[in-house]
Amino acid sequence: MNRIVQAYFKEGIEYCRKEAFEKAIPLFDKVLSHEPEHIDTLYNRAKARFKLKQLEASISDFDQLIELQPRHALFYSERGVAHYLAGNMTSALSDLDKTVELEPQKPFRYSSRAFIKERAGDLKGAIADYEKAISLDPEDAISLNNKGLIEEKMGHLEKSKKSFAGADALDPAHKATDQPKKEDISNDPIRYKPKPPVEGNKVNVKSYLNTLTALITSKEEQKMFIDFLKNFGRTQK
Template sequence: MESLEIGIDHYKKGRFEEALQVFNQLIASAGPQPEHLHYRARIQSRLGALDQAINDFDTLIGLDPYNTTFISDRAVVLHLLKRNEEAMQAFDQALNLDPNNPYRYSSRAYFRDRIGDLKGAIEDYEQAIALDPQDAISLNNKGLVEEKLGYQAASRKSFSEADRLTGYSPSQQKQPEKDRAESKIGNDASGPIAPQEAAPEKSKSLSVKHFFMILNKLVTDKATRKEFTDFIRSTFKGA
C-alpha cells in the first residue's frame, strides 16, 4: 500500500506519473478524501489531463464548496480548458470569500490580462497593491499591462517602484525594459526564477507549462504563498 508521503514526494520532485499511481491507489482504497483528490487534480493538470483534473476539482468543490484554494485552483484549470466565463466566476467567488487577500486580486488580474481585459487587470493589480504596498510583483505585472495599453509614464512608474522594492537596478542589465521587467521577478517559496525561465515564450499559444510558469509570479502574499507553491513548483523541476 502506497503512502501519502510517498505520493507527495513524487509530486514535489516532478515524478508525476509515479505520483498519479500513488494517489489513484489511495483514492481507490480510502475513497475520495479531499487531500488525495486535491493532489491528484494538481498532478493531472501537470500531465495535461485537464478534463480529469476538472472532474476531481468538481468533486472537491462538492465536498467543500467554500474552500478558496480549491476554487482558485479549479479556476486555473477552467481557463486552460478555455472555459473562461466559468473561470471568471470561480476567480470572483474566491475573491468574494477572501476579499482582504491581495493574492486573490493578483490572480484574477493575471487571468484578465490573459483574456484581454487589460483595464480590468490594472484595476485588480491596484487593489492587490493597496492591500499590500510591498507587493513588487503586482507592481511589475501592472507595469506590463500598462505598457500594453500604451500608458508609458504609468508603466515606467510601476517598474520603478517594483525595482525600488526588490533592489533591482536596470543599469546592471543590458536588455529591453520589458524583458528586464519580466526576468527580474519571481522570488517565491521555491526560490528565484532564472531569467531564461521567466522570459515569455515567443508563441502566443497558452501551454500548461507557460501558464503555470507565469502564474508563479503572482504568489507574493506571505499568508497564501504556500497554498499555491506546490501546485507550481514542480513545473520547473519537471521541465
C-alpha cells in the same frame, strides 16, 4: 479507512514524491473505489493528473472537491489554473472571482486574477485588480511593476513611469542600471514579462506556472498558491 486502503494511499503518495504520477493514480483510484469522498485522495489525484497534463481529469477531481468543501479557496484557485491551461478562460476567471469572494483581504488573490484578466484582454480590469492588491499591500512591488506594464501597453506612458518608479523604489535590488533599448527589453529583469511558452498549441505547464507565481511577492503566499504541485500527501484541513 481500513489498513489495505490506507496502504494504497500511502503507496500512491510515495509514487507522487518520486514524481511517478502515472503509477500513483491507479492506487488513488483504488482508495476512492472504497471511499469516494476522501478529500486527501481526491486532492492528490487532482495534483497527479495536473502534473501529467491531464487537465480535464484534474478539473473533474477539483469539481468534486469543491462540491464537498465549497468554501475552500485553494481548490478554486488550482482549478482556475487548470481551466486556463485547458483554454477555458471564462471558467478560469469565474474560479478566480470566487477566490476573491472567499478571501477578499489577501492581495495575491487580486494580483493572480489580474494576470489572467490581462491575457483575456481585460486590461482595465487587470489594472483595477493590481490597484486593489497594492491598496492591501502598499509594498507589493511586483503588482506595481505589472500595472506599469499594462499602462505602457495601453499607451498611458506617464502612469506607467510612475508605477515603474514606485516598483523600483520598493525593490531597488531589481532596478535596471540602464534603461534597455526597445529591442533589448527581454534583458530587463524588471520590465520584461514573458508570454506563457507554447509547445505546439499547448501551454507549457511548468513554465507558465513559474510566470504566474512570479506575481506573488510573499513566500508564504507562493506556497499556498502552488502547494498542490509541491506538497504531495499534506493533509488538507
